[in-house]
Amino acid sequence: MQIFSTFEHSSYLELAITSIEQLGITKESILAVPLNNRVEERRLFDSIHRADGISLFDKGAAIGTAFSVVGASVGFVLEWGPIYWGIIGAASGFILGFIIDFIIFKVVHKRQRTLNGKKSEVVLVVECKKELGDKVEQLLWENLALGVSKVE
CATH class of the missing domain: 1.10.287 (Helix Hairpins)
Known part of the structure; x- marks a missing residue:
């Protein structure tokens, strides 16, 4: 089972990873990917193919x-x-x-x-056994995850 979640780049992310490791999930089963911020300014004029509202x-x-x-x-x-x-x-x-x-x-x-x-936000992917899925999800919510999703 894989559990995907997003966090703001903060100490809560580190606490979540540490708590997941204490459940017995190895570091190799945890992937944290930071997202890049937008560098360019938003466009002032919309085109036919693209509009930003x-x-x-x-x-x-x-x-x-x-x-x-x-x-x-x-x-x-x-x-x-x-x-x-x-x-x-x-x-x-x-x-x-x-x-x-x-x-x-x-x-x-x-x-x-x-x-x-x-x-920036960080995407956290945890691969674990089905039995630990609910515990891992609860830990992620307790550590202020922005969103959590499970894939079996």
């Missing part, structure tokens, strides 16, 4: 629509007319919304990433 278009479209309505309404009294002022309002609203989203993404999300820190 962050959109810089939404606020721009909403504010652009509002500004175009106001621009077209005011354009009836201004010199160039409602069509030109509606287009000018839409373009300026879209640019304003895009800049707001860009600032929020760059400043707020970067601050959250630095506050959270860049801790």
Whole structure:
């Protein structure tokens, strides 16, 4: 039976490995693999083939629509007319919304990433007999595993 679990890189991982060894499982049956952190920054623009759920278009479209309505309404009294002022309002609203989203993404999300820190996770694989499976799983949960799964 194999038991897979993930841990944050901390002393709890070492305690879990030591506790598993005290159950009689040899070091050769335990595999700990640290995962690499993401090195590159996230992309600002999505492509057709790849999207990460962050959109810089939404606020721009909403504010652009509002500004175009106001621009077209005011354009009836201004010199160039409602069509030109509606287009000018839409373009300026879209640019304003895009800049707001860009600032929020760059400043707020970067601050959250630095506050959270860049801790790596470790995947722990334990090969043991079926009788010890429940004990090993319980030990992993007691030592703050992020997730545990058994494969028979």
